[in-house]
Amino acid sequence: MISGSLPQTDAKNPEYIAKYCYKALRHDTNWKQDLEGQGMFLGATIFELSRYRLVIKESP
Numbered sequence: 001m002i003s004g005s006l007p008q009t010d011a012k013n014p015e016y017i018a019k020y021c022y023k024a025l026r027h028d029t030n031w032k033q034d035l036e037g038q039g040m041f042l043g044a045t046i047f048e049l050s051r052y053r054l055v056i057k058e059s060p
Contacts, residue, residue: 014045022049 002021006014015038019031029051036048 015047018045018047026051 002025004017004021006012006017022029022031022034031049034049034051036050038045038047040046
């Protein structure tokens, strides 16, 4: 989990900053593929990213 706080006067888009931080931590990432969701929580913008996918196949 990564957490950050932006000043209220910052004009930058929170998604731009989140993408930049994600790329800085993992150079071989794909934001569009790894982004699971985006929303608001207690007045903050949150992003959920997951690099791994668990796929369970059902038998017919």
